[in-house]
Amino acid sequence: MSTQTTTPSTTGLAATRRQLWAALEARDEPAAAAAVLDAHDTGVPAEDLLLDVIGPAQARIGAEWAAGRIGVAQEHAATAIQDRVVAALAHRAADARGPRTETGATPRRVTVACVDGEWHALPARLLAEVLRGRGFSVDYLGAHVPTPHLIAHLHETGTDAVALSASLPLRLPTAHAAITAVQAIGLPVLVGGAAFGPDGRYARLLGADGWAPDARAAARLLTDGPPRPRTARPAPAGDLPHLADQEFTLVTRARTQLVRHVLQGLDASVPAMAAYTDAQRERTAEDIAHIVDFLAASLYTDDPELFTGFTTWTAAILQARGVPGTALAAALDLLADAQHDFPRARAHLAAGRRALVRVPAPPAPGPRS
Structure with a gap:
């Protein structure tokens, strides 16, 4: 039987989570920003704050709404505060990294977007900031990106891979359309979010080139190199014969x-x-x-x-x-x-x-x- 040890790092993250949650409950944006930025100033990596503090707080917001303990307006207010805290942390982390050192290699470019109709944008935003922190050049397009607009953007940029996010399974038909359209112009598609199932079953069903259960896994996949786009694809009608x-x-x-x-x-x-x-x-x-x-x-x-x-x-x-x-x-x-x-x-x-x-x-x- 193994014993779980508590490190100063995990203790600090837990304390920051509590401070952030108290600020969100009070709709106190300055306190929410201070909780996260003060932790970053003491040396907590931005990625840990994004994924181990802000991410769990967002999941808790959803759970509180589902349990009827907060209303839609309070849920929206807390989410808006979270989005602005992410922006503040992103600027602070960029300042801490300083200007990019020229190495002769162009950073890989990834386009991160929510599929058409998907308004839960924070998971995609967290991925975008994690990728930036790892040295990628990122085009973050935000929530509810219609597929024709996504394709137009890809034609205008030198994107190496596309990461699509969807939280609700009812977005799977539009996700399928986006995956197929992106692959048709020769780019690989990585997908993530609760819509694709806890084991990625719907990502495989819809023919995505890759699936990641969370932002860290997505970053690892993209760091190893964008997934290779398939060279042979069945006709759309044959993808889902049912x-x-x-x-x-x-x-x-x-x-x-x-x-x-x-x-x-x-x-x-x-x-x-x-x-x-x-x-x-x-x-x-x-x-x-x-x-x-x-x-x-x-x-x-x-x-x-x-x-x-x-x-x-x-x-x-x-x-x-x-x-x-x-x-x-x-x-x-x-x-x-x-x-x-x-x-x-x-x-x-x-x-x-x-x-x-x-x-x-x-x-x-x-x-x-």
Whole structure:
């Protein structure tokens, strides 16, 4: 049995994480910046601060939102503070490195971007700064980069490789389009982010040239040299032969009608809906739309586990909001009723329905004081 030792470095990082989190909770941007920059001034490497302090703080922001302990506005405010802290740290680290020493070798250029529709930009930003710190020349394009604009940028620059980020699996179809378009002009594509699965399964499915589970792994891959682009590629229709049944396309096109169908059905099957305010009904419609979107993503990848993971996560979110679990089950049943001509969609919905049984019930309320 091994014993875990605590080093001054890990102790310092833990203290900085606590200071940063306290500042984010208070929406105190100067304190947040001071926590990170003071640690850097004492010798903590910028990469450690980016990935072991700022990154975990962002994950905690998401977890707090999911648990219903903070609202969307507070989540956005904390994320905006984090983004500005990253910028301040990047400038401080660049000043500490000083001007680049001419070695005769041109630094490798990497373009880092979020795929079209992906607004969670901080993971890509962290990768961009880690790569800069390791001597790469980086074009960071930010959130929600439409594929035609990405390709236009690549034609105008001498990029050696492209790193694409996506956090939500519902972005996988647009990620696939971006991967294919970049490879078509002869550049390799490295992908990362939660959308591609914890083991990178969707990166392989969509034909990416490389996948990394985190920024350090991505930096190591790119330091060893950009992944080699494939020389022979199947035709797009052959990449994902299951799409020939058109279920993904038809479910995507029917999104508005499906949301309306489920909402009307819930009015009849969930009595509590009668007392919903306009804001609650709007939130319910948004939840149903997300269910349809994730169903479409699971059809695109032909992986029911993608949908079951989303349904169990949604069930936990709804519990935190005080929404009865029967509402989600009823929504899945109503969607299945509307998919009578789509066997894959019905199978994925049935898997999601079965997965709800495994979601633990909320704890019983304790005695009132």
